[in-house]
Amino acid sequence: MFDPYFLLALLEGTVTAAILALTAVGLSLVFGVMRVVNVAHGEFLMLGAVVAWYVATFVPGPPLMTWAAALVIAPLVVGGVAALADRLVLRRLNYEAEGTIVATIGLMYILQQAVLTGFGPGARAVEPPFDWMIDTPWFGYSGYKLAVVGLAALVLGAVWLFMTRSRAGLVMRATQIDRDMARAFGINVDRVYALVFALGAGLAALAAVLLVPVQQAHYLMGHDPMLMAFTVVIIGGLGSVRGTLIAALLIGLSDGVISFYWSPLLAKILATLFVALVLVFRPQGLFGERA
Amino acid sequence: MSQSVIHRRSLLAGLAAGGAALALPARFASAQSAAPIKLGFQLHRTGIGAAYGRWYERTAQAALKRLNDAGGINGRPVEILFEDDGTDPKRGSEVVEKLATQAKCDLIFGPLFSHVVIGSAPRAGELKIPYLVCSEGFHVASGALNRWAMQPGISDVRAQCTSVAPFVTQNLGKKVTLIFPDYAFGHDHRDYFSAAVKAQGGEVVGMVAIPPSETSFTRYFPRIPRETEVIYHVMIGPAVLTFVKELGQFYGKRARPEIFGFIDSLEAVDLNSPGLEFLEGTHFWEGHCRNLQADATEHEKAYRAAVGVDDNGASVSDARDVSTYGHMFSVWETLSVIRQGMEAAGYQGVADRQKFVEAVEAMTGWEESADHPQGRKVFNGRTHQVFAEQAISRVEGGKLIRVHKTAIEDSFYPDAVDYTTQSF
Numbered sequence: 253m254f255d256p257y258f259l260l261a262l263l264e265g266t267v268t269a270a271i272l273a274l275t276a277v278g279l280s281l282v283f284g285v286m287r288v289v290n291v292a293h294g295e296f297l298m299l300g301a302v303v304a305w306y307v308a309t310f311v312p313g314p315p316l317m318t319w320a321a322a323l324v325i326a327p328l329v330v331g332g333v334a335a336l337a338d339r340l341v342l343r344r345l346n347y348e349a350e351g352t353i354v355a356t357i358g359l360m361y362i363l364q365q366a367v368l369t370g371f372g373p374g375a376r377a378v379e380p381p382f383d384w385m386i387d388t389p390w391f392g393y394s395g396y397k398l399a400v401v402g403l404a405a406l407v408l409g410a411v412w413l414f415m416t417r418s419r420a421g422l423v424m425r426a427t428q429i430d431r432d433m434a435r436a437f438g439i440n441v442d443r444v445y446a447l448v449f450a451l452g453a454g455l456a457a458l459a460a461v462l463l464v465p466v467q468q469a470h471y472l473m474g475h476d477p478m479l480m481a482f483t484v485v486i487i488g489g490l491g492s493v494r495g496t497l498i499a500a501l502l503i504g505l506s507d508g509v510i511s512f513y514w515s516p517l518l519a520k521i522l523a524t525l526f527v528a529l530v531l532v533f534r535p536q537g538l539f540g541e542r543a
Numbered sequence: 544m545s546q547s548v549i550h551r552r553s554l555l556a557g558l559a560a561g562g563a564a565l566a567l568p569a570r571f572a573s574a575q576s577a578a579p580i581k582l583g584f585q586l587h588r589t590g591i592g593a594a595y596g597r598w599y600e601r602t603a604q605a606a607l608k609r610l611n612d613a614g615g616i617n618g619r620p621v622e623i624l625f626e627d628d629g630t631d632p633k634r635g636s637e638v639v640e641k642l643a644t645q646a647k648c649d650l651i652f653g654p655l656f657s658h659v660v661i662g663s664a665p666r667a668g669e670l671k672i673p674y675l676v677c678s679e680g681f682h683v684a685s686g687a688l689n690r691w692a693m694q695p696g697i698s699d700v701r702a703q704c705t706s707v708a709p710f711v712t713q714n715l716g717k718k719v720t721l722i723f724p725d726y727a728f729g730h731d732h733r734d735y736f737s738a739a740v741k742a743q744g745g746e747v748v749g750m751v752a753i754p755p756s757e758t759s760f761t762r763y764f765p766r767i768p769r770e771t772e773v774i775y776h777v778m779i780g781p782a783v784l785t786f787v788k789e790l791g792q793f794y795g796k797r798a799r800p801e802i803f804g805f806i807d808s809l810e811a812v813d814l815n816s817p818g819l820e821f822l823e824g825t826h827f828w829e830g831h832c833r834n835l836q837a838d839a840t841e842h843e844k845a846y847r848a849a850v851g852v853d854d855n856g857a858s859v860s861d862a863r864d865v866s867t868y869g870h871m872f873s874v875w876e877t878l879s880v881i882r883q884g885m886e887a888a889g890y891q892g893v894a895d896r897q898k899f900v901e902a903v904e905a906m907t908g909w910e911e912s913a914d915h916p917q918g919r920k921v922f923n924g925r926t927h928q929v930f931a932e933q934a935i936s937r938v939e940g941g942k943l944i945r946v947h948k949t950a951i952e953d954s955f956y957p958d959a960v961d962y963t964t965q966s967f
Contacts, residue, residue, distance in 0.1 A: 257765040260761070260762075260765060261762070261765075264759075264761055264762050268759075368589060372593075373588065373589040373590070373593030373596070373597075374593055374594055374597070374781070374811070375594075375781030375782065375784070377784055377816065379817055383817070383818075385792065385795055385796075387795045387796055387797070389797075391764075391765075391793055391794075391795065391797075392792050392793060392794060392795020392796070392797070393761075393792065393795075394792050466759075466785070467758050467759070467782070467785055468781065468782065468784060468785060470781045472590070472591075472781075473758070476756075476758065508762065511762040511763075512762055512765060516754070516757070516762060516763075517754065
């Protein structure tokens with residue numbers, strides 16, 4: 253029997269997967285190239301949403317225009333903040349694993365409290381760029397959410413092209429494979445690291461601009477996406493972009509379907525259980541390479 | 544509490560004020576004469592309750608100004624120390640401790656979120672400091688807390704559910720689906736609205752529990768059974784606007800059940816936000832009517848002006864800053880009860896905290912007045928809980944217009960506890 257709500261479950265799951273993929277791919281990139289576990293990644297997303305709210309509020313023009321402006325401005329601002337954090341903090345720690353984890357935890361609190369101080373504790377809504385509704389005989393669905401999926405796919409495609417086809421991507425991959433050798437070939441590793449950290453944060457900010465018309469900007473909103481992104485990245489294999497995308501699709505869709513037929517809590521429990529199983533039986537992740 | 548004690552205390556107060564306090568040890572002289580009465584306010588300034596916190600603080604400031612302009616309490620000025628609990632139960636109990644032991648407040652009031660209240664009240668009991676909550680939860684009257692915890696400013700969820708249920712079943716439909724946050728406060732709605740609907744010959748056909756930290760809601764809505772005639776929703780936290788919007792999107796232009804919500808689902812949210820058009824014609828419970836009603840009393844108008852709220856329930860200085868009008872009167876009225884309780888107890892200092900609790904327990908209610916602008920109240924000293932009239936409003940032209948007012952007696956239920964028999 254056809255259950256129309258199964259379709260709704262798949263739609264919701266796809267939207268979750270799209271946002272998750274954008275968020276997680278930045279986290280994965282940062283780990284892959286820099287070997288930095290960025291605990292503050294969720295706060296970059298939150299910062300992106302806050303910037304999007306400021307742009308939507310203070311840039312004149314119709315919602316579509318301000319939203320498009322936010323798509324450009326938020327990743328740039330957040331990427332800038334990330335590059336600064338890399339320069340001032342991570343580089344001084346020489347990207348040492350334990351040190352950077354603690355430092356990014358600190359960064360998480362700094363960003364959260366800074367936003368709390370400046371932006372305030374309230375949740376603030378950003379209007380969606382367009383009000384297009386899809387009306388099926390069984391339920392209504394926001395057309396904007398579907399646009400989110402399309403845009404996320406475009407951005408992810410661009411990231412993939414950038415990494416595989418561009419010179420900058422080549423340099424990043426070279427640094428990922430062997431940092432010392434890359435340096436020996438005259439690559440400015442410091443600059444690559446700053447760029448990668450900014451790119452990762454910028455992708456989170458981009459995800460935030462897509463998300464904020466659906467969810468509202470709030471200083472605590474970074475926590476859940478951060479946990480979910482780690483789930484995805486661990487399952488997919490830290491550092492593997494392909495694995496991240498597949499894991500995001502897997503987690504997003506199963507979250508949608510399990511949430512519908514059982515409960516969202518069960519979906520989270522199963523995802524966490526899956527992470528544990530992956531860590532026990534395939535620590536490098538489904539698509540990661542053995543360290 | 545014996546009358547002679549009160550007399551001796553008021554006499555002392557008079558003597559102290561008259562300068563005879565010089566005869567007392569210096570420390571007491573300063574504490575008992577002109578020193579301000581210090582009230583601790585446990586405030587949800589940050590965290591998921593921040594929208595309430597912002598307005599609870601403004602309401603408290605306005606009520607405090609009025610109180611001090613009228614001469615304070617027992618001839619002494621009053622000050623309020625606001626301390627943020629982050630809407631977090633663990634921090635809540637720390638805030639209680641800090642206000643009681645470090646700041647040496649005379650009492651603590653103001654918290655709203657039920658998980659914070661339930662997490663903080665035991666510490667207040669241990670420290671033997673009066674703890675007056677503005678929380679709505681049934682946890683005070685259920686007997687779950689202790690003799691130091693009281694709720695004299697706002698009625699509890701059980702009373703609210705009981706009194707509005709007949710309106711819902713008689714006017715909107717008998718097959719109800721409940722959507723509620725999955726924690727203490729939401730469970731009160733689940734338990735007592737279900738019971739009240741059954742008592743009215745209705746039926747609860749669906750229950751949708753949503754974690755209070757949830758940010759995405761569409762996936763919960765398919766669990767609303769198709770036979771549902773009325774959706775009863777109550778939601779809290781920063782994502783309430785998303786919740787209501789997604790409910791509207793889910794039904795789109797198709798026929799939908801009637802909708803009855805608690806204003807909690809839209810506190811601090813502009814009813815005219817894009818995406819909320821579908822709410823036109825739906826009903827809301829309100830503790831206090833957000834939009835100024837045609838029959839508003841003078842006291843109501845004065846209260847609204849004092850707090851700085853316009854006729855639409857938003858800040859007079861920023862029309863986008865919508866208040867938590869349905870709940871925040873409880874802060875104003877609680878401060879009124881504090882004044883009356885301290886005056887009745889001849890309150891002088893922390894040694895009189897127990898007398899203060901006993902004085903409030905002896906109260907039976909208050910008339911509609913400048914002290915109680917929301918309306919008449921009946922106070923049950925045994926359960927430490929106040930009872931009030933409830934408003935049911937309908938959204939008409941983007942405004943909440945009251946269509947029904949329940950009688951206080953509609954909200955009564957048998958006592959579940961007698962705190963006055965418990966030791967301090």
